[in-house]
Amino acid sequence: MGKYNNKKTFLKKKNNLKKGRNIKRGISKNVKRNKQRTIKHDNRDKHGSRDKRDKRDKRDKRDKRDKRDKRDKQDKQDKRDRRVGNNLKRNSIKTKKDYNMDGDMDGDMSGDSDGDSNSNSTKNESGGNRLPNFSFIESNKTDRKELSKIEQDSSKNGEKDVMKDSGNVNTTDNRDSTKSKKSNLFEGTFCDLKEVLNESLLNTLTKNNFIKTTSIQKASIPLFFKNNDIFIKSMTGSGKTLCYAIPAIQKILNLQKDNIKITRDLGTFIIVLSPTRELAIQINNIFTLLTRPYPYIISSSIFGGEKKKAEKSKLKKGVAILTCTPGRLLDHLENTHALKVTYLKTVILDEADKIIYLGTQDKIKLIYDMIKKIKKEEVEQLVVNHNAHMGSGSTDGPKDGLTDGLTDGLTDGLTDGLTDKNKKKLSEHVSKTFQMVFISATLSNAVKGLAKYCLKNKTIWIEKSISAVAKLSNQNGILSDTSITGGMPFNGVMCESNTRKDEAGDNKNDPSSYELPEQLKQHYILMELKDKFLCLLYMLIHYVKNEKKKAVVFLSNGKSVEYMHLLLNNIYWPTDTKKGNIEVIKKMKNEINNVLNKEDEKLLKEYLVKEVINNYKQEAYNNNNNNKNNKILNYKNINIDNIGIDDIGVNYLDDEHCYEEETENGNKKKKQIKQNNIKGTGANSINVPTKSANICISPTESTELDETPLYNIHADKHKRIYLFNNVPIYILHGNLEKEDRLGNFQAFGKSENAILLCTDIISRGIHFNNLDIVIQYDVPNNLEAYVHSVGRTARLTKEGSSYLFLLKPELPFLDLLKNKNIQLKKILSSEYLKKLKKNYLPEMFNSIGQNVFNFIYNHFIYIVQSNELLKEKASSAYLSSISAYHSIDKQLRSIFNIKNIHLGHFAYTFLLESTPKEISKYNKQQNYLKIKKQSTFNKRERRFIQTKVFKKKKKKTIN
Numbered sequence: 013m014g015k016y017n018n019k020k021t022f023l024k025k026k027n028n029l030k031k032g033r034n035i036k037r038g039i040s041k042n043v044k045r046n047k048q049r050t051i052k053h054d055n056r057d058k059h060g061s062r063d064k065r066d067k068r069d070k071r072d073k074r075d076k077r078d079k080r081d082k083r084d085k086q087d088k089q090d091k092r093d094r095r096v097g098n099n100l101k102r103n104s105i106k107t108k109k110d111y112n113m114d115g116d117m118d119g120d121m122s123g124d125s126d127g128d129s130n131s132n133s134t135k136n137e138s139g140g141n142r143l144p145n146f147s148f149i150e151s152n153k154t155d156r157k158e159l160s161k162i163e164q165d166s167s168k169n170g171e172k173d174v175m176k177d178s179g180n181v182n183t184t185d186n187r188d189s190t191k192s193k194k195s196n197l198f199e200g201t202f203c204d205l206k207e208v209l210n211e212s213l214l215n216t217l218t219k220n221n222f223i224k225t226t227s228i229q230k231a232s233i234p235l236f237f238k239n240n241d242i243f244i245k246s247m248t249g250s251g252k253t254l255c256y257a258i259p260a261i262q263k264i265l266n267l268q269k270d271n272i273k274i275t276r277d278l279g280t281f282i283i284v285l286s287p288t289r290e291l292a293i294q295i296n297n298i299f300t301l302l303t304r305p306y307p308y309i310i311s312s313s314i315f316g317g318e319k320k321k322a323e324k325s326k327l328k329k330g331v332a333i334l335t336c337t338p339g340r341l342l343d344h345l346e347n348t349h350a351l352k353v354t355y356l357k358t359v360i361l362d363e364a365d366k367i368i369y370l371g372t373q374d375k376i377k378l379i380y381d382m383i384k385k386i387k388k389e390e391v392e393q394l395v396v397n398h399n400a401h402m403g404s405g406s407t408d409g410p411k412d413g414l415t416d417g418l419t420d421g422l423t424d425g426l427t428d429g430l431t432d433k434n435k436k437k438l439s440e441h442v443s444k445t446f447q448m449v450f451i452s453a454t455l456s457n458a459v460k461g462l463a464k465y466c467l468k469n470k471t472i473w474i475e476k477s478i479s480a481v482a483k484l485s486n487q488n489g490i491l492s493d494t495s496i497t498g499g500m501p502f503n504g505v506m507c508e509s510n511t512r513k514d515e516a517g518d519n520k521n522d523p524s525s526y527e528l529p530e531q532l533k534q535h536y537i538l539m540e541l542k543d544k545f546l547c548l549l550y551m552l553i554h555y556v557k558n559e560k561k562k563a564v565v566f567l568s569n570g571k572s573v574e575y576m577h578l579l580l581n582n583i584y585w586p587t588d589t590k591k592g593n594i595e596v597i598k599k600m601k602n603e604i605n606n607v608l609n610k611e612d613e614k615l616l617k618e619y620l621v622k623e624v625i626n627n628y629k630q631e632a633y634n635n636n637n638n639n640k641n642n643k644i645l646n647y648k649n650i651n652i653d654n655i656g657i658d659d660i661g662v663n664y665l666d667d668e669h670c671y672e673e674e675t676e677n678g679n680k681k682k683k684q685i686k687q688n689n690i691k692g693t694g695a696n697s698i699n700v701p702t703k704s705a706n707i708c709i710s711p712t713e714s715t716e717l718d719e720t721p722l723y724n725i726h727a728d729k730h731k732r733i734y735l736f737n738n739v740p741i742y743i744l745h746g747n748l749e750k751e752d753r754l755g756n757f758q759a760f761g762k763s764e765n766a767i768l769l770c771t772d773i774i775s776r777g778i779h780f781n782n783l784d785i786v787i788q789y790d791v792p793n794n795l796e797a798y799v800h801s802v803g804r805t806a807r808l809t810k811e812g813s814s815y816l817f818l819l820k821p822e823l824p825f826l827d828l829l830k831n832k833n834i835q836l837k838k839i840l841s842s843e844y845l846k847k848l849k850k851n852y853l854p855e856m857f858n859s860i861g862q863n864v865f866n867f868i869y870n871h872f873i874y875i876v877q878s879n880e881l882l883k884e885k886a887s888s889a890y891l892s893s894i895s896a897y898h899s900i901d902k903q904l905r906s907i908f909n910i911k912n913i914h915l916g917h918f919a920y921t922f923l924l925e926s927t928p929k930e931i932s933k934y935n936k937q938q939n940y941l942k943i944k945k946q947s948t949f950n951k952r953e954r955r956f957i958q959t960k961v962f963k964k965k966k967k968k969t970i971n
């Protein structure tokens with residue numbers, strides 16, 4: 013500043029400088045403009061007149077202006093959108109919050125979850141697709157907190173998964189439907205049950221993500237604390253286990269309230285009966301989970317197949333909650349004195365109708381009687397002991413001070429002689445009676461006999477009804493669609509306590525309907541027997557292999573389970589589909605089949621078979637002739653001598669050929685071949701070595717042929733595509749080793765993508781996480797079996813699908829289901845086959861045309877027939893499946909009748925070309941033919957044939 017004398021001059025100078033700069037800038041602008049002008053001027057010469065140039069300039073200006081306006085508008089619009097978006101988002105959060113506070117999260121949950129986990133749905137919900145992504149980021153912190161809280165809540169209830177599932181299914185309809193179902197299933201929270209459940213138990217429930225109660229839980233849990241017997245019927249997957257598990261634990265905890273120390277020597281408080289060991293394990297797991305904070309409450313399961321000694325010592329130490337199968341409990345009641353039931357409070361029959369259906373009705377009666385008797389004796393003994401103590405002046409009460417003040421509440425003279433006041437508390441715990449609870453999704457009239465015998469204490473019937481005909485208010489005065497009644501409404505008749513007016517009728521006349529989760533999509537596959545196996549393949553490939561789902565396949569018997577397991581693990585697509593081969597096969601088959609219809613079928617068939625083999629042998633022989641010294645027989649680059657016994661698929665050799673081989677290869681060979689010929693059990697069909705050396709015409713019986721096989725069935729091994737290569741397949745059936753049974757059960761439970769092949773042993777009560785699909789490959793034994801089997805999926809609020817295979821004559825089964833309010837959607841087996849062809853068959857099969865399935869079927873049959881173990885298992889599975897028809901309920905026998913089924917076709921579903929009976933009959937005939945044929949070559953034998961001995965032998969063989 014020193015350069016300038018005062019401020020004024022400084023400012024003046026500064027302004028002048030600025031002006032100068034502006035002038036300079038103006039000059040440079042003008043220079044630029046002039047330059048442009050000169051360019052334009054030059055251009056003018058190029059582009060034409062001045063008018064045109066002006067017009068162009070104007071147009072340019074207009075365009076520029078328009079563009080600017082547009083941009084401004086867009087900016088404004090964006091700003092407005094962002095504002096609207098935020099508001100909507102905030103509103104939606106508000107709504108969610110409101111629902112949350114109302115405790116009515118069910119209806120809202122789908123929206124929540126979608127909103128947070130799936131950005132697309134957020135857009136739809138919160139005001140249209142224009143909502144930019146950053147709107148959520150811009151929303152304030154509290155909003156985000158609330159959102160995440162809601163998200164957490166939903167995930168706690170296991171509903172987040174549901175959303176994920178429904179998201180997969182893709183339509184909004186699904187989401188909507190789930191929404192309504194969830195609101196049906198859940199009602200209130202466990203906190204609403206504060207009056208009956210103590211805080212620590214509520215905390216335990218919360219810790220284990222049990223927050224909201226299903227309506228059946230809400231309705232039934234408080235009733236367990238009364239002295240009534242209870243009958244609960246509610247659909248599969250509605251949480252019936254917790255209905256009794258929670259009050260059971262609470263009842264034991266209530267002892268503490270009355271200052272009673274819970275120790276193991278108090279014996280058993282709760283007994284749960286389960287029809288299967290798997291269910292017993294599952295129930296015990298729930299108890300173990302919920303009793304974790306209470307180490308003094310021991311829960312354990314005992315069931316058949318385990319070592320009794322270990323169980324005895326367990327019982328001796330004391331088990332508070334005992335889950336067991338009926339047989340094993342009876343055993344312990346009879347033989348294990350250590351099983352103490354003095355303080356027994358409740359006996360629960362889970363899947364009560366199944367326990368009865370198993371034919372254990374008498375067992376249950378016996379169990380009931382024995383428990384009652386033992387309990388009475390033990391209580392009486394307790395009183396006697398107590399009296400003795402009182403009499404002897406002892407100040408200590410018997411065991412743990414339990415009988416301090418024992419009197420008033422004890423009935424039937426138990427309190428005689430006891431004078432202490434304040435005895436009510438313990439008397440509540442020591443009583444000669446106990447509560448009986450029957451539970452199932454399908455309690456029907458069949459249970460009545462047993463119920464009458466066991467349910468004596470003013471039974472309460474709790475039923476979650478679909479139509480909610482009788483909407484009664486429950487204890488809290490809240491209206492629900494769960495009906496709770498004193499007495500038992502059988503066949504719509506309200507019965508007085510302990511008496512039942514309606515005694516008659518089996519299931520057939522039982523008008524009660526069965527409820528299944530609405531989100532369960534039930535289907536039946538109307539099939540022809542020939543399509544059955546391929547349809548199953550399609551479903552397993554499509555749903556499990558491709559869509560990575562988890563599926564259970566129900567079969568009628570253990571043998572079928574074993575067979576299907578081996579089959580699925582060994583099945584592969586044909587590796588060669590040259591049309592020529594298929595045509596040869598078809599032609600040969602037709603010829604043979606035609607011949608089979610004639611009287612002399614066996615001989616002619618044999619002739620044809622020989623011809624085919626001879627042709628092949630001739631070819632092999634010619635090849636070999638070129639190199640006589642080389643003993644190796646080559647056919648189409650397959651080194652036949654290297655083939656092992658197991659690899660051999662052909663056993664049918666003729667005598668003529670045998671002779672030829674003798675001259676070429678020596679006596680030894682002839683002998684061997686002849687032996688084989690005799691040994692051969694008489695193949696009912698043959699493998700035809702074709703040009704590709706790995707196509708079969710029909711199955712063959714493999715034999716112990718040592719040498720000279722015709723072709724190697726494993727030649728294509730490297731090309732094979734095994735259908736279920738990377739899919740774990742588990743099995744479960746009653747005859748499985750117990751370690752395998754348990755191991756498979758647990759492994760399948762944990763897996764995300766697997767197949768379980770099983771009998772109905774897991775159809776009841778078992779809960780597998782994320783089970784998507786249930787396939788009933790064999791028909792169910794009764795209506796209840798259907799209901800429970802499909803009920804393994806779509807549990808709680810999850811989605812699921814079921815598929816039942818039915819033949820046309822079996823369709824009346826659908827009417828029976830309809831009577832029970834169950835409706836199924838139809839799928840034609842041909843649809844599945846089309847999809848199989850279109851989506852999953854290797855491309856090379858396109859050349860085959862319409863016969864592709866015949867071709868594949870023949871290939872599968874060949875796989876079975878070329879594997880001794882598979883063949884044996886196929887036969888026994890076939891036979892067991894036929895016998896399984898005899899164990900079908902009377903009511904269904906006219907519908908599922910084996911007499912209506914063509915046994916040959918039935919065998920075909922097991923990939924057997926003929927029934928095992930036919931095979932063995934045919935084998936006998938073949939043996940006879942061989943003897944006959946031999947006789948034509950030998951004079952001595954021919955004479956022998958004339959003898960009575962041979963004639964007798966012949967008769968025997970034929971018969």
Ligand SMILES: Nc1ncnc2c1ncn2[C@@H]1O[C@H](COP(=O)(O)OP(=O)(O)OP(=O)(O)O)[C@@H](O)[C@H]1O
Nearest residue numbers: 222224225226248249250251252253453777779808
């Ligand atoms: N209130 C609840 N909140 C969250 N999960 C629950 C609740 N109640 C039950 N569940 C879960 O739902 C699943 C199904 O319950 P559960 O096995 O008791 O059904 P169920 O009615 O006995 O079925 P089924 O008739 O087939 O035996 C289980 O995994 C259970 O842990």
